Amino acid sequence: MTNKIILAGFGGQGILFLGKKLATAGMDKDLNVTWLPSYGPEQRGGTCNCSVILSDTDISSPIIGSPDTLVAFNIQSYDKFMPRITPGGRLFADSTLIDKRSDRNDIESFFVPATQMANDLGSPKLVNVIMLGFVIKHTGLFDRDYIRGVLTDSLPASKAALREANGRAFDAGYGYEG
Amino acid sequence: MAKVLIKGNEAVAEAAIRSGCRYYFGYPITPQTEIAEYMAKKMPTVGGLCLQAESEVAAINMVYGAAASGVRVMTSSSSPGISLKSEGVSYIVGCDLPCVILNVQRGGPGLGGIQPAQSDYYQATKALGHGDMHLFVLAPSSVQEMAQLTADAFGIADKYRMPVLILADGALGQMMEPVDFDALHFTPEPEKPWAANGHGGKRKKNIHTSLFLKPEELESNILERAKKYEQVDKNEIRYENYLCDDADIVIVSFGITARISKAAVNEARARGIKAGLLRPITLSPFPSPELLRLADTASAFLSVELNMGQMVNDVRLAVQCRRPVEFFGRTGGSLPSSEDVLEQIIKISGGLK
Numbered sequence: 001m002t003n004k005i006i007l008a009g010f011g012g013q014g015i016l017f018l019g020k021k022l023a024t025a026g027m028d029k030d031l032n033v034t035w036l037p038s039y040g041p042e043q044r045g046g047t048c049n050c051s052v053i054l055s056d057t058d059i060s061s062p063i064i065g066s067p068d069t070l071v072a073f074n075i076q077s078y079d080k081f082m083p084r085i086t087p088g089g090r091l092f093a094d095s096t097l098i099d100k101r102s103d104r105n106d107i108e109s110f111f112v113p114a115t116q117m118a119n120d121l122g123s124p125k126l127v128n129v130i131m132l133g134f135v136i137k138h139t140g141l142f143d144r145d146y147i148r149g150v151l152t153d154s155l156p157a158s159k160a161a162l163r164e165a166n167g168r169a170f171d172a173g174y175g176y177e178g
Numbered sequence: 179m180a181k182v183l184i185k186g187n188e189a190v191a192e193a194a195i196r197s198g199c200r201y202y203f204g205y206p207i208t209p210q211t212e213i214a215e216y217m218a219k220k221m222p223t224v225g226g227l228c229l230q231a232e233s234e235v236a237a238i239n240m241v242y243g244a245a246a247s248g249v250r251v252m253t254s255s256s257s258p259g260i261s262l263k264s265e266g267v268s269y270i271v272g273c274d275l276p277c278v279i280l281n282v283q284r285g286g287p288g289l290g291g292i293q294p295a296q297s298d299y300y301q302a303t304k305a306l307g308h309g310d311m312h313l314f315v316l317a318p319s320s321v322q323e324m325a326q327l328t329a330d331a332f333g334i335a336d337k338y339r340m341p342v343l344i345l346a347d348g349a350l351g352q353m354m355e356p357v358d359f360d361a362l363h364f365t366p367e368p369e370k371p372w373a374a375n376g377h378g379g380k381r382k383k384n385i386h387t388s389l390f391l392k393p394e395e396l397e398s399n400i401l402e403r404a405k406k407y408e409q410v411d412k413n414e415i416r417y418e419n420y421l422c423d424d425a426d427i428v429i430v431s432f433g434i435t436a437r438i439s440k441a442a443v444n445e446a447r448a449r450g451i452k453a454g455l456l457r458p459i460t461l462s463p464f465p466s467p468e469l470l471r472l473a474d475t476a477s478a479f480l481s482v483e484l485n486m487g488q489m490v491n492d493v494r495l496a497v498q499c500r501r502p503v504e505f506f507g508r509t510g511g512s513l514p515s516s517e518d519v520l521e522q523i524i525k526i527s528g529g530l531k
Contacts, residue, residue: 020354024183027356035183035354039209040292060441062353062434065515 001056003141004064006081008049009073009094014128018071019050021132025142025150026054034062047076054141071135072098073114073127092135094127110138112176118169126169133173144174181356186324186346189357190280191216193325194252196359197332198367199278200226201251203240205233207259208292209348210282214254234259238266238279245275246386248373250332254280256348257298258289260306267341268307272388274403276335278328279313280344282351283484285511293511294348296433296484302345303462303492310400312407314342314414315462317432321355326362327459333365334414338406339372345461347484349434349513416459417468421447425454427526428472430493431482432458434513439482442519451527461489466496473497478526482519483507 005022007015016037026033037050051064068089072078078098085091087106096115112134118127129151136147148170152163184192191213194202202217217228231237237253244251255263260281270277283298285291302315314334316327324346331342374384390396420440422428427446431439436457446453456472458465469479478501481490490505497503506522508514 020183023354027181027183033183033356036349037352039348039352060444061438061516062349062355063438063513063515065517 002059003054003069004067004086005052005054005069005071006049006064006067007052007071007073008047008077008081011046011048013048013073014125015048015073016050018128018132019052021147021151021154022052022054022141024154025147026052028150029142029146031056032059034059036062047074049077049081069135069139071131073131074098075100090139092131092138094131110134111178112173114173117172117176121165121169121172123165123169126165129166129169130173130176133170134176135173137174137176181358183354184321184357185212185352185354186318186321186350187212187282187352188216189321189325190254190328190344190346191220192359193328193362194278194332195220195224195226196362197250197329197364199250199252199332200224201241201244201249202226202228203231203237203244203251203253204228204255205231205237205259207256209284209294209351210254210256210280212351213280234262235266238263238270241277241279242266242270242273242275245270245277246273246373247375248370250276250278250336250367252278252280254282256282256284256292257286257295258284260298260301264301264307267313268309268311269388270341271307271311271313271403272309273386274339275341275386276332276339277341278331278335278344279341280328280346283345283347285509291511292348294350294434294484294513295509295511296345296347296435297486297488297509298345299461299483299485299488302343303464306343311403312462314338314340314410315460316342316344317459317461318344318346318350319433319436319457319459321350321353322357322361323459324350325357325359329362329364332367336365336368336370338410340406340410345433347434348511411463414460415463415465415467417465418455418457418459419468420455420457422454422456422472423475424452425472425475426452426477427454427480427523428469428476428478429453429455429480429482429519429523430458430469430489431455432461432489433484435482435484435507438514438516439519441516442523445516445520446523446527449524451523453523453527458489464492464496466492469493469496470498473500476501479503480522480526481505481507482514482522484513485509
């Protein structure tokens with residue numbers, strides 16, 4: 001079983017962090033994983049994406065031509081990567097920033113107002129964590145409690161408030177009923 | 179220790195420190211700056227030195243001096259910065275000193291771009307510096323291998339007293355994969371009686387120079403070094419043979435493109451096309467004997483590179499023109515997809531029938 005995931009959005013939305021959590025979760029489950037970022041003169045507000053592959057067999061190429069899962073955080077990423085999703089694949093998109101709806105009927109589309117929800121929680125920075133909960137709910141890539149633990153354990157115990165906020169954002173994404 | 183998820187650049191830095199490298203001299207350039215960052219953080223904690231020089235030229239000359247004193251030392255840069263180091267590299271070769279140099283290649287010529295490339299193949303394998311010289315060139319293709327080949331590079335550099343260049347690219351430097359550092363094997367540092375590290379009046383002075391004004395002296399110096407290169411050719415060639423032995427089409431590819439090519443080989447096999455991948459791990463010495471052996475059984479070769487066709491000529495020399503050798507590549511920072519490579523395989527296999 002191989003999962004090819006592209007995460008894409010603006011710099012500052014926590015795209016690379018989110019990808020790293022997925023890759024770490026896979027590694028700790030003894031899967032083969034690769035994490036390949038776009039890199040360049042990127043900065044907050046610029047575009048940013050990363051490719052994560054999780055597989056129980058060897059991963060030859062870390063480069064993803066056609067993702068089976070796309071997580072899009074802005075309209076530019078949606079326009080660029082949505083047409084490339086493998087038939088039968090899944091699209092996850094932040095409906096606060098993406099007002100388009102795909103006319104592809106060969107993929108499953110899931111929308112969540114992640115930016116709006118993060119603002120409601122009082123921390124716009126948590127948009128990626130809300131999305132993580134939402135993606136896990138609909139993909140079952142990892143067990144809910146396991147990946148929630150990977151997320152919160154990556155924060156130092158001294159930052160209990162941050163752990164708690166991240167856990168809450170994850171739960172909000174996981175619990176979202178569109 | 180469990181595996182850690184780490185960038186290729188960071189894996190090189192950690193492996194270098196574990197190999198006993200205590201001196202790093204560099205100058206920042208994308209896409210390899212994480213190495214300097216990692217070294218700056220870690221070196222002071224192990225009693226080592228990380229120094230950001232005023233330029234690449236200064237950094238390589240600091241490596242030259244440190245190497246002459248007998249310590250394990252390295253520098254790293256990306257393509258334009260490596261060009262700047264070439265004069266110093268030639269002096270280090272001229273003095274037969276060991277050191278490790280990493281090139282995390284980006285597109286060129288000139289400042290070029292910052293995305294992955296393999297366009298410094300000629301520079302690395304033919305002439306990274308003036309004079310009658312070679313470097314030992316290693317080409318990793320995973321993050322674990324970035325770490326292992328760094329460890330190996332220090333051993334090889336000490337064994338043959340020559341600079342070892344690790345030729346990586348922006349993708350390998352920037353990507354993260356799990357690395358098991360406890361699985362690395364290291365070569366202990368040998369005694370270095372030639373080190374210029376203070377004789378205390380008790381032994382003869384060790385002098386390292388690349389200046390030989392008498393032609394016969396310089397010639398004999400070069401001939402001595404050529405014997406070393408013969409030993410390297412004889413003992414140190416490394417490659418990965420993936421499904422080549424029954425292959426009609428053998429892809430030759432290194433580094434990140436070898437991984438893309440491997441995916442294409444698997445897809446070709448699934449379609450009933452007998453493809454294989456010969457991945458040079460040492461680019462200099464080049465695995466020519468293995469390629470010549472495969473010319474007996476393969477019908478065609480395809481060199482896949484991130485440039486306009488450089489290694490392809492070494493493949494042609496290796497197979498002595500006994501089989502057609504095709505080229506496929508992207509350049510300037512673009513990467514081919516495995517589908518692109520598969521298309522080439524199908525094209526060649528159609529032509530074979």
